Amino acid sequence: MAGCRSIRRVIVAVFVASCLIVPDGLAAQEDATETVFGFGPTVQSPLDDRVDPAITFGYSEIGLVPVPEFDFAELHDSGVFAAGVDWIEVDDDRLVDYEAPHLRARQVHATVLRDLDALTERISFLRPRVQALSDEIAYEHAQETRLAAEIDTYKMAIAEFAVRAFIGDEDLAEALAVPNSDAPENRVLADEVRQGQFAQIDARENEIARRRAYRGRLEHDRYTLRRQIRGLQHARLDRLEDERELTRLIERTASEYRTALHDRLPRMVRGTDLPLVALNAYVIAERTMAIERPRCDLRWWMLAGVGKIESAHGHFGDSTLDTNGRATVAITGPALDGRILEGAEFLTAGTPPPEPTTATTDLPVAPPAATGGEASGDGGDAAGAGGEPVEEPVIRRLALIADTDDGVLDGDSRYDRAVGPMQFIPQTWRTYETDGNHDDLMEPQNIYDAALASARYLCTAAGSMASEAGLDRAYFAYNHDEAYTEAVKAAAYAYRRRLGIPDAGESPTSPLGLAEIPADDVSRTVSDAVLALDLSGLPDW
Known part of the structure; x- marks a missing residue:
């Protein structure tokens, strides 16, 4: 076929x-x-x-x-x-490879439309000519009919004249205006009448023959035009079918382009360690907060700093982020069981460990009990033999947080664990959980949800993040550790220098969420497809 x-x-x-x-x-x-x-x-x-x-x-x-x-x-x-x-x-950006097929489909489609216009114009031009030929053919046929009727009239007149002359009709002689119809001159006159009538018949028959030949040429021309129109109509039907097929091809190449566009999301932004899907989530969170809490002045790179230090933007262990921003392997931190991380060497039989707190932090080691008349001093700084200050020994102890979620989020029913790309403790997540991608789910393992929850947490802690002090407050609240705060700030500033993403107030934005890959796109599986979301509840960004 x-x-x-x-x-x-x-x-x-x-x-x-x-x-x-x-x-x-x-x-x-x-x-x-x-x-x-x-x-x-x-x-x-x-x-x-x-x-x-x-x-x-x-x-x-x-x-x-x-x-x-x-x-x-x-x-x-x-x-x-x-x-x-x-x-x-x-990295490995192949989006441009999908542009040429789409443009080619559009080019051929435009050519077919041009041909359709030309065919339609040609058919429209020929149809009036066919109608004009039909009108002329009808006129010629009518003239032939008129001439044939006149011939019949002449023939009837000749026949009637012959009969009347044969029977000696007095009216005929009277009609000829001759007193003696038997006279030879009357017979001559009758012959002349008949000859004149025959001449009229011959003239009309010649005219009929001429018109019939002309009508035949007209009918041939009309037949030729009608055949041409039928051929053009078949050509037009074929081009219409081509146009429908090319429309489907345009839709398919557009779908493939969008698929390639979405498939870029898990890849790293060129020259960085930042997945595009994570950057997208941070920018969405920034623009959401610009509406919710404009005085906070949160920027995407401030979140990127947290994401970098907490989980390398979801690239922790065997986990990465998929097209929809979900961690491919659940990210969980260590059990918050209060264990000692650093400084255990300072603990002796006479030095009890400091009690764990609900935050991972550095804790001073209690001095051992005084012996042999030694005194601990008046509370000033300890000094060595040379009179120089001696740092008090400290240990780093993990937070101690008993389970608060029955293991639903972190899989641990004894102790809590930080979860997801932004490392939320379950009880904190319950306070700030949000649906950042409008899929009707609130998942700490999804970068869209986690980034927006982190943005709200940071804004609550800092009030405003427009200053260095505001950043310090926000990051220290996230993790009570000055070294952590400095590391997050360094990462955040590095991203700001590397990527020039317009701030929320500097460029128009559009509704954000996740869209549906067309059902006829067989190049992707259901698990890979971008989720279909109801965007009706989104603000008009």
């Missing part, structure tokens, strides 16, 4: 070209195996994405319209990305 269709396309294209309706409607496929516009060698399937559609639909390069201008931003408007994030380059 596909072979017949191809042959029919060739016939139609040759017919159209012969009528000079469509310029170069078909060209020889002398180089059909050459890769053009991202398409490879010709195969059997008429819409196989390895086939150049120009070859499939019977066009040479010179027969195509110029490549139409197209703004690929239209395909970016899928509700997945924060405005601006979708254009950031990532």
Whole structure:
């Protein structure tokens, strides 16, 4: 069936070209195996994405319209990305590979539309000519009928004249205005009348023959035009079917482009260790907070610093982030059981360990009991033999937090563990949990949910993060450790220098969330597909 269709396309294209309706409607496929516009060698399937559609639909390069201008931003408007994030380059970025097939499909589609317009215009031009020919044929036929009727009238008159002359009709003689109808001159006059009537008949028969021949030429011209119109109509029907197929191809290449666009999300932003999906989540959180708490002045890079130190943006252990921002392997920290992390060597039989707290922190070691008349002093700094201060021994002890979630979030029913890319303790998550990607789920293992929850936590702790002191307050509240605070700030500033993402107030933004990959896109599995979300509840960013 596909072979017949191809042959029919060739016939139609040759017919159209012969009528000079469509310029170069078909060209020889002398180089059909050459890769053009991202398409490879010709195969059997008429819409196989390895086939150049120009070859499939019977066009040479010179027969195509110029490549139409197209703004690929239209395909970016899928509700997945924060405005601006979708254009950031990532490692192994192959998005450009999907542009050429889409543009080629649009180019061939535009050429088919041009041909459809030309065919329609040609048909519209020929139909009035057919009607004019039909009108003229009808007129000629009417004249032939009139002439035939006149001939019949003359023939009847001749017959009647002959009969009346034969029977010696007095009225005939009277009609000839001759007193003696038997006179020879009367017979001559009657013959002249008959000859005149025969001459009229001959003249009309000649006129009928001439008009009949002319009408035959008109009917031949009309038949030729009607055949041409029928051929053009068949060509137009074929081009209409081509247009429908190319529309489907455009939709498919657009879907493949969007899929490739979404598939970039788990990849690293070029030149950084930051996954694009994490950056997207941080920017969404920033722009959400710009509406919820504008005085907080939180920026995406402030969250990126936390994400970097807490879990390398979800790339912890065997875990990465998938297209939807979910950790591929659940990220959990150590059990918060109060264990000693550093400084155990300072503990002796006479030195009891400091009691654990609900925060991982450095704790001073209690001095041993005084012996042999030694005194601990007056509470001032201890001094060595040379009079220089001696640092008091400290140990680093993990927080001690008994289970608060029955192991639902962290899988531990004895102690709590920090969970997810932003490392929330379960009881803290219950306070700040949120649905950052509008999928009706609040998951600490999802970077969209965790980033927005972290943003709200930091803003609550700092009040405003517009100053260095505000950053210190926010990060220290996240983890009571000055070294941690400095490490997060260093990472945050590095991201700010590396990536020029506009702040929320500096550029227009669009609704954010996750969009649905079309159902007919068989190149992806259900588990890989971007989630379909209800965006009706999103603010108008």
